[in-house]
Amino acid sequence: MLNAVLFALRDIPTPPFRTVLLKSVGLTLALLAVVWIGVFAATDHLTAALPADWRTAADWLAGLLLFVGLGFLVAPVTALFAGLYADEVAEVVERTRYPTDRPGVSQPLMTGLAAALRFTGLVVLVNIAMLPLLFLPGINVPIFLAVNAYLLGREYFEQVAMRFHPPIVARALRSAHSGKVMLGGLTIAVLLAVPIVNVLTPLYATALMVHVVKLAQRQERS
Numbered sequence: 001m002l003n004a005v006l007f008a009l010r011d012i013p014t015p016p017f018r019t020v021l022l023k024s025v026g027l028t029l030a031l032l033a034v035v036w037i038g039v040f041a042a043t044d045h046l047t048a049a050l051p052a053d054w055r056t057a058a059d060w061l062a063g064l065l066l067f068v069g070l071g072f073l074v075a076p077v078t079a080l081f082a083g084l085y086a087d088e089v090a091e092v093v094e095r096t097r098y099p100t101d102r103p104g105v106s107q108p109l110m111t112g113l114a115a116a117l118r119f120t121g122l123v124v125l126v127n128i129a130m131l132p133l134l135f136l137p138g139i140n141v142p143i144f145l146a147v148n149a150y151l152l153g154r155e156y157f158e159q160v161a162m163r164f165h166p167p168i169v170a171r172a173l174r175s176a177h178s179g180k181v182m183l184g185g186l187t188i189a190v191l192l193a194v195p196i197v198n199v200l201t202p203l204y205a206t207a208l209m210v211h212v213v214k215l216a217q218r219q220e221r222s
Contacts, residue, residue, distance in 0.1 A: 001183055004211035007097060011207045012200060016092040020085045025199055039066050072210060084116060086206045090160055093210040101214070102161025119155045145189045152192070152205060153185020160209040165215070177216040184212050 042098055043062040047055045087106040094115050107115070126147060133140040139178045154174060161170035174181055188205045 001180055001212070001215075003118075004184065004208055004215065005187055005209060007207035007211055008204050011096075012092060012203055014092075017203050017207075020089055021200065021203055024085060024175045024202065028199075036066060036126040050079075073151075075123065084113065086116075086202070087163070089203055089206040090163060090210050093207050097211070098214060100175060107162065115159060122155075123148075123151060144193065145186060148189035149182055149184070149185035152201075153183075154179040154204040156188065156209040157169075157181045157184070157212060158208065161216075164213070173213070173216055173220070177212075177219070180212055180216065184208050 023040075026206065034180055039062060040059070044055075047058045049163055050058065090104060091106070094101065157174045158170045159165070161173050164170075188201060188208065190203055192201045
């Protein structure tokens with residue numbers, strides 16, 4: 001597992017990974033800019049009849065709430081767009097690290113998009129549900145890490161495993177190697193918790209799980 005983590009970290013600065021990162025972050029910033037402009041346009045429209053001081057206060061409040069909300073959404077939205085390029089990342093890792101192995105098969109575009117939407121929605125909903133835990137010091141961080149380690153490890157492992165196996169086999173492989181998947185998911189969750197750096201999460205997670213899937217496959221054959 002340590003080698004898998006180190007390989008994934010070493011791969012992130014390479015040109016193919018930087019290309020995917022720039023595309024996913026660029027799309028994320030474009031979407032967030034549209035949301036920002038739309039919210040302020042709606043605020044101006046709704047507060048047009050209020051006194052000037054009230055409109056100013058409303059603009060400040062909308063800006064504050066929007067800043068917090070967009071900060072929360074940066075990671076999952078980046079994950080959504082990066083998910084569209086997950087196969088591209090997996091192919092690079094397979095080609096450079098496992099050139100003699102049978103290459104995986106990319107999922108159809110609509111299948112990958114549906115999986116990315118489902119996964120992003122799940123992560124957002126679970127983390128919104130856990131927001132009250134922020135007020136419970138001592139247990140908030142462990143619970144955040146444990147829940148996200150399970151979710152992220154499961155989803156990214158199965159996403160990569162389905163390049164080589166049918167969904168039911170991918171899930172069985174994940175279940176048989178749940179310890180490694182959970183440990184890998186924990187490193188992903190730690191990265192996700194770091195602001196700004198968390199935009200790297202989808203790239204690191206996909207690369208890491210290629211190594212974990214390969215490890216699981218080797219153990220199954222032995």
